[in-house]
Amino acid sequence: MNVSKSEFARLLGVHKGTVTKWADAGRIEVINGRIDVQEARRRLAATENPHPQAQAQIDRHATEKAMRMQAGSPVHSTPALEKIGTALKLETYRLQKAKAEIANLELDRAAGLLVERAEVEYVLAEFASTFRYLLESLADRLAPAIAVHQGDVAAIHAEIDIASAALLNEMSEAMKRKRDGCTAG
Numbered sequence: 001m002n003v004s005k006s007e008f009a010r011l012l013g014v015h016k017g018t019v020t021k022w023a024d025a026g027r028i029e030v031i032n033g034r035i036d037v038q039e040a041r042r043r044l045a046a047t048e049n050p051h052p053q054a055q056a057q058i059d060r061h062a063t064e065k066a067m068r069m070q071a072g073s074p075v076h077s078t079p080a081l082e083k084i085g086t087a088l089k090l091e092t093y094r095l096q097k098a099k100a101e102i103a104n105l106e107l108d109r110a111a112g113l114l115v116e117r118a119e120v121e122y123v124l125a126e127f128a129s130t131f132r133y134l135l136e137s138l139a140d141r142l143a144p145a146i147a148v149h150q151g152d153v154a155a156i157h158a159e160i161d162i163a164s165a166a167l168l169n170e171m172s173e174a175m176k177r178k179r180d181g182c183t184a185g
Contacts, residue, residue, distance in 0.1 A: 002034040011037065013065070025086045047089055123178070130174045134167050 005023075009016040019035070022028045027047045028040040108114045142163050149155040 001037050003037055004033060005030065005035065008035045008037065008040065021086055025090060027086070027089075047093060123175075126178050127171075127175060130178075131171060134170055138163065138167060 003011065005019045006016050008028075009019045012019075019028070022040075022044065023030045023035075028035060028043055105114065142159065145159045145163070146156050149159065
């Protein structure tokens with residue numbers, strides 16, 4: 001069932017401004033001025049502060065409000081308190097989300113799925129250094145093999161293929177030695 005902000009406020013017994021604040025905070029969704037009551041209630045419940053003290057305070061305010069209504073006193077909602085409550089709930093949600101992300105990172109680290117940045121930087125620096133050395137020495141290693149073929153393009157191409165495969169193999173072996181050296185320590 002879709003209703004206006006005013007109707008939704010009446011359904012929940014809150015001020016229309018409270019509904020607007022919920023919408024501005026992203027706690028409920030207003031589409032073309034209408035609110036899906038079931039979805040809005042679900043989202044409000046999902047964004048309530050889960051701490052027992054907060055729930056106790058919410059229950060106490062609801063009880064006081066009900067008592068005032070029975071006594072015939074006007075029910076006033078304090079906009080400043082509603083704003084603080086909404087901000088608190090949002091910050092609590094963000095804090096819980098951050099804690100969950102940190103816990104997931106710790107689990108991944110314990111499972112060996114994460115590597116420290118310094119380790120990655122070290123390995124990359126070693127890789128670059130080894131690769132540069134192998135490339136710089138490539139011309140000296142290839143020149144004698146290519147000179148023998150004197151213009152035979154197919155033979156020169158074959159020599160370059162062999163040399164590049166050897167270079168990649170050397171690179172792989174060097175990285176394995178570095179890895180084994182790191183894990184042995």
